Amino acid sequence: TQLLEQSPQFLSIQEGENLTVYCNSSSVFSSLQWYRQEPGEGPVLLVTVVTGGEVKKLKRLTFQFGDARKDSSLHITAAQPGDTGLYLCAGGGSQGNLIFGKGTKLSVKP
Amino acid sequence: GAVVSQHPSWVICKSGTSVKIECRSLDFQATTMFWYRQFPKQSLMLMATSNEGSKATYEQGVEKDKFLINHASLTLSTLTVTSAHPEDSSFYICSASSSSRQETQYFGPGTRLLVL
Numbered sequence: 001t002q003l004l005e006q007s008p009q010f011l012s013i014q015e016g017e018n019l020t021v022y023c024n025s026s027s028v029f030s031s032l033q034w035y036r037q038e039p040g041e042g043p044v045l046l047v048t049v050v051t052g053g054e055v056k057k058l059k060r061l062t063f064q065f066g067d068a069r070k071d072s073s074l075h076i077t078a079a080q081p082g083d084t085g086l087y088l089c090a091g092g093g094s095q096g097n098l099i100f101g102k103g104t105k106l107s108v109k110p
Numbered sequence: 111g112a113v114v115s116q117h118p119s120w121v122i123c124k125s126g127t128s129v130k131i132e133c134r135s136l137d138f139q140a141t142t143m144f145w146y147r148q149f150p151k152q153s154l155m156l157m158a159t160s161n162e163g164s165k166a167t168y169e170q171g172v173e174k175d176k177f178l179i180n181h182a183s184l185t186l187s188t189l190t191v192t193s194a195h196p197e198d199s200s201f202y203i204c205s206a207s208s209s210s211r212q213e214t215q216y217f218g219p220g221t222r223l224l225v226l
Contacts (some may be wrong), residue, residue: 033214042116042203042217043154088153097144098205098215102153 002027004091006101014109016078021104023089024071032065032072033098035088043088046074079108113137114206116218123194124226131189131221133204139184140206144215145177148201160187194225 005024013019023032031050035043047056049065049072056063060083062075076083086105090098113136123129133143142161146154158174160166160181168174176198178190187206191198201222205215 035217040201040220040222042114042205042220045214045216048214097156097159100153100155105151 002029002091002093002099004089004099004101006087006089006104008104009102010105010107012107012109013079015080017108019076019079019106021074021076021087021089021106022071023073023101025091026070027091028069029091030069031092032069033090033092034063034072034074035090037086037088037103076106079106081108081110084108112214112216114140114204114216114218116204116221118221119219120222120224122224122226125195126193129191129194129223131191131202131204131223133187133189133206133218135185135206135208135216138206138208138216140187140208141184142207143181143187144205144207145179145187145189146203146205148203148220150201154203157189191223194223196225199223199225 007022033048034046037043047063052067052069054065060077064073086103088103089101093099115134117132144159145157148154156169157172158166158168158179160179162181162184166179181187201220203220205217207215
């Protein structure tokens with residue numbers, strides 16, 4: 001069974017601080033995606049990483065896919081209150097489905 | 111592009127009634143649609159996968175007779191919660207992918223169901 005473990009589960013920081021969210025698995029994934037979800041809304045895709053060792057940047061967000069394609073990280077620089085939300089990592093399953101981690105609930109206080 | 115809509119966005123119903131939720135891909139043809147449910151403060155749990163014109167594949171523990179899924183066209187899938195009970199109250203989210211980019215799923219905004 002493919003599982004994705006996300007850490008930390010909860011994170012509360014002050015505006016301007018940096019943070020990293022981790023997504024780990026014992027299984028190899030063909031691709032990993034990161035989503036952000038706000039209360040009462042569906043997840044919004046932030047990025048897809050497909051190549052081992054790949055690094056993608058989206059403004060203040062940096063995403064990295066592990067060399068072995070078993071883990072990924074999301075680093076946010078100088079967090080802002082607008083970054084508050086639930087961050088989900090998801091890996092491509094063997095049947096075309098997505099396997100989600102449990103999510104990291106981020107709160108950035110002004 | 112790649113917009114997915116859901117209707118209704120929220121619904122309140124009495125126990126024992128059936129509720130239908132629609133999921134539409136507005137600007138692309140969705141060969142595959144997925145239905146998830148999400149409980150408060152939890153992640154998304156896949157309920158079923160449906161391909162246009164064929165029967166849905168349900169995840170273990172999901173009752174196919176209770177959660178009826180129809181994927182009649184390349185832009186529309188419906189989830190019907192039959193004989194709803196309070197424990198079915200949840201946030202239901204659909205997603206859609208196209209044949210050209212199967213690894214990418216586009217999510218709808220979700221439907222909040224409250225069964226009284």
